Amino acid sequence: MKWVYIIAGISLYVKMLVIPNPAPDLSISIVESIVQDSGVPNAVSAIIFRNRLYDTIFEVVVFTIAILGASFLLANERPSCIIYQFTDQPSIVLARLGATIAALVGIELAIRGHLSPGGGFAAGVAGGTAIGLVAITSSSQWMQAIYKRWHAATWEKVSVLIFTVLAVITLVGLELPHGELGALVSGGVIPILNILVAVKVALGSWAVILVFIRYRGLL
Template structure:
């Protein structure tokens, strides 16, 4: 069912991109970049240009990372889980890893909330969040973390985030002048897409780390 939903949304995006009208003569005279900055209503002009002209790039980046996670899940499902998993037990290393995880978590929050002010903030935030979760996993109990992962349906949350990102993309392409939270949808979507991509990459990184440790161990 999810595959057909993805196929339908991708088809809508492609069709919309194919029928986009060429820029008007006034836009060609004033400059497309200046026009995009005025429409986006965000301090970072690069973010506005990326959202308007390269939104599909962000969407397919999410798809590539989703396919990577699915590939890891499929490949490791063919292997049995490790019976004895050795954890990082040296006290000094555990303390350093937990401190690094805390710093990475703070960077994740900062980039998730303010990363839209610089290009690539959402993906960088997700990498920082995934690094924090990975460091905690290396110094903790993988079985209990995996049980939490399944109990809270984290994999379902990840799929729901992908659908939200696709929904924002389709909404922007179909109704670029609509209002969202009292602002043009283009400006509001930049912030929300940044947060959603950060959460998606962090959860995907957590999935990959958990699976590799459960099926291959730390070494």
């Protein structure tokens, strides 16, 4: 069997040396064609949520598994008795100011990520940063109470399910109208997927933050 692998490898190497790659058609702009097909100016968002949607689906699934894994691995440990947080007033003010800015940036990236640099993952990271900055300046019991009161865990799971359903519908070939290029309501399902990913990443980050605060005492 080893010789089969060796022969296959040599054959592939000879093929790459002998048969040249087809010359690309430089008269066609790949970025422009992606923008026209997707209906959004941000070609990166178009690639993530349209051309490479399979990858994005599994990225969301992997992130979900990582959150479940963190909760599962730390579930049998003893909660930390000491929680390290900011106690001086200047640090608290700066952290909460940074949290406000990060939250506003996250909302902007989620809503307009298909029009400008940004998108769902960046928006979720900004939202998770805002939650983390609030967590290191507030009571862990208060953070946990808000997490349960607003059913954040349920919303996180719902966002994953809706994202998966919309992604499957898109992969089947059914798309919403693209609308006017550059308008806020444009790009078909891409803006909705952006928002769903942002919600998923932000709420998932919140869950992980609470777990590490409870069992590690710090972020």
